[in-house]
Amino acid sequence: xxxxxxxxxxxxxxxxxxxxxxxxxxxxxxxxxxxxxxxxxxxxxxxxxxxxxxxxxxxxxxxxxxxxxxxxxxxxxxxxxxxxxxxxxxxxxxxxxxxxxxxxxxxxxxxxxxxxxxxxxxxxxxxxxxxxxxxxxxxxxxxxxxxxxxxxxxxxxxxxxxxxxxxxxxxxxxxxxxxxxxxxxxxxxxxxxxxxxxxxxxxxxxxxxxxxxxxxxxxxxxxxxxxxxxxxxxxxxxxxxxxxxxxxxxxxxxxxxxxxxxxxxxxxxxxx
Amino acid sequence: xxxxxxxxxxxxxxxxxxxxxxxxxxxxxxxxxxxxxxxxxxxxxxxxxxxxxxxxxxxxxxxxxxxxxxxxxxxxxxxxxxxxxxxxxxxxxxxxxxxxxxxxxxxxxxxxxxxxxxxxxxxxxxxxxxxxxxxxxxxxxxxxxxxxxxxxxxxxxxxxxxxxxxxxxxxxxxxxxxxxxxxxxxxxxxxxxxxxxxxxxxxxxxxxxxxxxxxxxxxxxxxxxxxx
Numbered sequence: 295x296x297x298x299x300x301x302x303x304x305x306x307x308x309x310x311x312x313x314x315x316x317x318x319x320x321x322x323x324x325x326x327x328x329x330x331x332x333x334x335x336x337x338x339x340x341x342x343x344x345x346x347x348x349x350x351x352x353x354x355x356x357x358x359x360x361x362x363x364x365x366x367x368x369x370x371x372x373x374x375x376x377x378x379x380x381x382x383x384x385x386x387x388x389x390x391x392x393x394x395x396x397x398x399x400x401x402x403x404x405x406x407x408x409x410x411x412x413x414x415x416x417x418x419x420x421x422x423x424x425x426x427x428x429x430x431x432x433x434x435x436x437x438x439x440x441x442x443x444x445x446x447x448x449x450x451x452x453x454x455x456x457x458x459x460x461x462x463x464x465x466x467x468x469x470x471x472x473x474x475x476x477x478x479x480x481x482x483x484x485x486x487x488x489x490x491x492x493x494x495x496x497x498x499x500x501x502x503x504x505x506x507x508x509x510x511x512x513x514x515x516x517x518x519x520x521x522x523x524x525x526x527x528x529x530x531x532x533x534x535x536x537x538x539x540x541x542x543x544x545x546x547x548x549x550x551x552x553x554x555x556x557x558x559x560x561x562x563x564x565x566x
Numbered sequence: 567x568x569x570x571x572x573x574x575x576x577x578x579x580x581x582x583x584x585x586x587x588x589x590x591x592x593x594x595x596x597x598x599x600x601x602x603x604x605x606x607x608x609x610x611x612x613x614x615x616x617x618x619x620x621x622x623x624x625x626x627x628x629x630x631x632x633x634x635x636x637x638x639x640x641x642x643x644x645x646x647x648x649x650x651x652x653x654x655x656x657x658x659x660x661x662x663x664x665x666x667x668x669x670x671x672x673x674x675x676x677x678x679x680x681x682x683x684x685x686x687x688x689x690x691x692x693x694x695x696x697x698x699x700x701x702x703x704x705x706x707x708x709x710x711x712x713x714x715x716x717x718x719x720x721x722x723x724x725x726x727x728x729x730x731x732x733x734x735x736x737x738x739x740x741x742x743x744x745x746x747x748x749x750x751x752x753x754x755x756x757x758x759x760x761x762x763x764x765x766x767x768x769x770x771x772x773x774x775x776x777x778x779x780x781x782x783x784x785x786x787x788x789x790x791x792x793x794x
Contacts, residue, residue: 454653454655454657455659457622457653457657458653458656458657459673460622460646461620461622461646461650461651461652461653462646462647462650462669462670462673462676462719462720462723463643463644463646463647463650463670463673463675463676463723464643464673464675465643465673465674465675468673468674546624547639548621548624548639548642549621549639549642549643549646550621550622550623551622554582
């Protein structure tokens with residue numbers, strides 16, 4: 295006997311009807327959101343069906359190469375997203391962001407698969423690897439984005455301080471340190487905050503999902519604790535990585551600050 | 567002939583996009599005892615030149631030599647502790663005046679030295695200020711006071727060369743005079759082994775402070791006057 299209610303297409307359709315409430319509000323208050331709501335609803339259904347089909351296939355064939363390919367696509371999209379979210383950029387930033395996202399998330403995933411989940415069938419068991427990486431990426435993306443934006447902003451607005459220090463004989467590290475520390479603090483704060491309130495303010499998505507599928511609460515809690523630590527360490531590694539890579543690009547070996555190398559993104563790309 | 571203290575040899579700096587030159591093929595030998603005034607119209611590249619001398623920016627052509635040798639990457643902070651660039655928008659950090667004066671000693675390159683309040687107080691005496699000045703919050707200083715603190719912060723480190731980028735540009739007459747005196751005093755202590763380059767728009771100031779006057783025009787350096 296299944297421990298959860300299997301949904302029929304009709305039942306899913308019933309939930310979709312709720313969107314009509316949004317549509318009614320939009321019409322009544324003339325918010326002109328009907329079109330966006332329709333598109334958003336269709337996208338929700340299509341995107342989730344699509345990923346459902348992909349996952350079902352990947353779970354069934356269970357080949358290393360396919361699992362690794364899917365993990366790579368997920369990581370690549372996360373890296374690119376982190377890259378596009380910064381208001382400022384420098385040459386080589388896409389590579390730096392990719393390296394930071396890739397190294398931090400895969401290192402933590404490998405640790406989870408080898409050291410924590412020893413009972414799984416293999417290190418590339420898609421049932422664990424894919425959702426774990428998804429959660430790691432989804433949560434560390436924020437930290438990496440904050441770290442990158444913070445350090446570029448710190449370097450730009452702190453230009454006078456940085457150059458004053460350099461003129462007095464500071465090494466590049468001494469000159470950049472204050473901006474780097476500030477950016478990393480900003481990057482780490484959200485995950486620390488969410489660790490502080492997890493389980494009190496809201497139940498995390500993964501735990502909720504496991505509860506819905508009939509897993510014992512204490513089991514879901516154990517998984518959630520593991521996840522929180524994975525996310526925290528990946529956020530730390532990823533944001534330290536991206537910040538240090540940016541520092542290496544913007545301060546050369548001759549202890550020169552390449553302020554001109556930071557350029558403002560044009561509006562269109564920033565909004566994407 | 568003795569080796570120049572600091573030498574720019576055919577240096578060039580390109581515009582960021584690499585389409586045009588801000589400065590091209592500029593050479594200058596600075597010897598001990600040189601008091602150089604660098605003049606020239608706005609946008610002629612005086613700041614670019616001075617920053618290149620301080621090795622704050624990479625040059626696209628030519629080389630900057632310190633005592634006839636190129637400075638290797640690791641030694642740049644050591645070089646900058648001896649050839650110090652002072653910008654016209656010198657920056658003080660949060661905290662008191664004294665905290666700002668102590669700041670350089672926290673850097674690795676100055677760590678073997680110690681901050682001396684007595685030394686600073688003797689400078690302040692000359693400026694007609696007392697020890698109380700050290701306790702002021704840097705945020706509450708006037709533009710002139712800020713510039714004086716920035717200059718003291720540099721001079722206390724006993725640099726060999728000062729690269730001064732319009733240090734008195736927006737200051738009143740009295741403060742300008744104090745800055746000129748401070749630099750002159752620093753220069754006269756061991757005149758035989760020090761030098762400065764002073765960027766100024768003011769011809770009268772150039773006459774007062776310098777024994778060599780150079781003009782930068784259209785990226786070319788011209789020696790106007792020299793009376794060592």
